[in-house]
Amino acid sequence: MRVGVIGVGCSKFGVRECTLQELAFEAVMEALKDADLSQEEIDLSVVGCVGTRSYELMPAVVVNEYCGFSGKGPLRVEAACATGSAAIYSAFSSIKVGIAEIAIAIGVEKMTEVDTATSAAIGGRAGNYLWEHHFYGTTFPAYYAMHATAHMAKFGTTEKQMALVAVKAHRNAAKNPKAHFQKEISVEEVLGSRVIAHPLKLYDCSPISDGASAAILASEKAVKERGLDAIWIEGVGFSSDTSNMTMRESFVGLRATRLAAEMAYRGAKISEPLKSFDFATVHDCFTIAEIMAYEDLGFCRKGKGGEFVEKGESDFGGKMPVNTFGGLKAKGHPLAATGIAMVYEIVKQLREEAGKLQVDLKHYRALSHNVGGTGHFAWVFIFGR
Amino acid sequence: MIVESRELKLKHRIPVSRIANYWKGLEQGKVYKSVCNCGKSYYPPRAECVCGNQTEWVEIAGKGVVECFTIVHSIPACFEWSKPYRIVIARFGDVRVMGWCEDEVSVGDEVQIFTAKDGSGIWKVWFRKG
Numbered sequence: 001m002r003v004g005v006i007g008v009g010c011s012k013f014g015v016r017e018c019t020l021q022e023l024a025f026e027a028v029m030e031a032l033k034d035a036d037l038s039q040e041e042i043d044l045s046v047v048g049c050v051g052t053r054s055y056e057l058m059p060a061v062v063v064n065e066y067c068g069f070s071g072k073g074p075l076r077v078e079a080a081c082a083t084g085s086a087a088i089y090s091a092f093s094s095i096k097v098g099i100a101e102i103a104i105a106i107g108v109e110k111m112t113e114v115d116t117a118t119s120a121a122i123g124g125r126a127g128n129y130l131w132e133h134h135f136y137g138t139t140f141p142a143y144y145a146m147h148a149t150a151h152m153a154k155f156g157t158t159e160k161q162m163a164l165v166a167v168k169a170h171r172n173a174a175k176n177p178k179a180h181f182q183k184e185i186s187v188e189e190v191l192g193s194r195v196i197a198h199p200l201k202l203y204d205c206s207p208i209s210d211g212a213s214a215a216i217l218a219s220e221k222a223v224k225e226r227g228l229d230a231i232w233i234e235g236v237g238f239s240s241d242t243s244n245m246t247m248r249e250s251f252v253g254l255r256a257t258r259l260a261a262e263m264a265y266r267g268a269k270i271s272e273p274l275k276s277f278d279f280a281t282v283h284d285c286f287t288i289a290e291i292m293a294y295e296d297l298g299f300c301r302k303g304k305g306g307e308f309v310e311k312g313e314s315d316f317g318g319k320m321p322v323n324t325f326g327g328l329k330a331k332g333h334p335l336a337a338t339g340i341a342m343v344y345e346i347v348k349q350l351r352e353e354a355g356k357l358q359v360d361l362k363h364y365r366a367l368s369h370n371v372g373g374t375g376h377f378a379w380v381f382i383f384g385r
Numbered sequence: 386m387i388v389e390s391r392e393l394k395l396k397h398r399i400p401v402s403r404i405a406n407y408w409k410g411l412e413q414g415k416v417y418k419s420v421c422n423c424g425k426s427y428y429p430p431r432a433e434c435v436c437g438n439q440t441e442w443v444e445i446a447g448k449g450v451v452e453c454f455t456i457v458h459s460i461p462a463c464f465e466w467s468k469p470y471r472i473v474i475a476r477f478g479d480v481r482v483m484g485w486c487e488d489e490v491s492v493g494d495e496v497q498i499f500t501a502k503d504g505s506g507i508w509k510v511w512f513r514k515g
Contacts, residue, residue, distance in 0.1 A: 055390045120461035131429040135509040136472050136483055137457060137464035145455035153492030198456040244429060246474055246481040251453045
């Protein structure tokens with residue numbers, strides 16, 4: 001029994017002056033309208049929210065009530081920045097085992113209710129608080145910056161190559177009305193922006209954004225009975241790694257991504273990713289993260305990620321267009337909303353509804369890659385029409 | 386329009402009795418890892434190995450090699466007392482250790498490990514080049 005996505009919604013990302021539940025409702029209503037369903041027809045709701053930065057510390061029931069799903073779940077999930085993908089998986093697996101026919105996965109995050117130093121201190125707890133943040137004041141940019149210095153030393157990856165990821169992201173986001181950033185930037189602007197955690201500068205980092213997204217999943221039976229159009233989930237992969245960064249196998253890639261991709265490729269019988277997908281959405285919370293993702297997902301050899309972006313292979317017309325919607329880097333990265341927002345972008349593309357950002361489709365298949373923390377969690381989904 | 390929430394102060398009391406040797410070591414200038422007779426070594430240390438045995442405390446000594454580093458300029462809450470700080474991860478044999486380092490370092494450089502209080506009065510791991 002296959003499971004398909006039958007409706008998607010996504011709020012505008014950015015600094016949003018509304019409550020968590022109001023923001024979630026924007027995405028939920030768009031998804032319900034997209035699937036032509038009402039709340040009564042949903043069997044289960046899954047609410048993904050990392051929380052802590054927003055005032056509601058136990059937000060699932062608040063979101064669920066406001067969206068009209070009281071009594072249906074809510075299942076609250078949390079997997080740091082991969083929370084959205086964990087929510088999709090919870091909905092997917094509930095349908096797979098027959099507990100639900102139609103389920104909604106909601107991802108919502110309000111990140112702008114606290115000041116930047118507080119937000120950095122919360123994000124710095126995404127690893128292992130006692131052994132890392134407590135002693136050494138690790139921040140989320142600092143974790144990826146350490147991956148960057150390792151990658152630069154081993155493979156000669158440059159700050160300019162990383163800047164090119166940001167330039168591409170902003171160029172695409174400028175055409176995406178839902179994106180936090182709506183303006184293009186130059187390599188010089190990226191390289192000249194203030195240092196956040198050496199070697200990462202302001203424009204190497206995704207912004208602090210509010211946002212919500214929702215996806216409605218249904219069993220093949222429900223899709224057929226209702227005569228709906230679905231984008232099918234053809235492969236699922238997940239993995240995780242140590243909470244302590246010091247215990248990782250290496251710093252030049254994310255093992256969790258590699259293992260999640262292997263699992264998803266095996267399930268969907270994919271042997272050559274470059275020849276199997278029309279495009280991919282990858283977890284580019286920082287520019288170095290996108291470069292490592294090209295390598296860990298098998299789009300290029302380990303160490304060649306910098307060249308991959310430099311040669312335009314991840315742009316429109318390249319070997320694998322990546323983050324055509326602007327990525328986390330420029331569309332925004334409201335943690336729990338991100339993984340489901342990737343599904344939103346993939347569904348729009350595969351239905352050929354992506355407007356100015358539409359990719360030419362040949363395989364009618366795409367990949368989403370969502371990382372939690374610094375490779376603490378990784379999810380890969382393969383979608384096909 | 387913005388309404389301010391009531392303030393909630395979160396400061397946890399962390400019970401580290403089972404691994405208190407680590408903090409005692411820091412005050413004596415020693416950095417401990419834990420080692421199990423099954424062959425596994427742990428840093429950060431832990432009282433029990435995943436195999437279920439109790440581990441033993443072993444001091445980390447000698448020179449380490451820098452594997453990655455960063456300098457934090459955008460400083461998180463509770464570290465505002467510090468100027469930008471360099472975080473280094475260095476390998477010492479079968480474990481890697483995180484620490485602060487005031488010397489300029491590159492990946493591949495050799496470092497020595499020591500302990501000292503930071504500006505907030507907390508004992509921790511530091512590295513110096515050489």
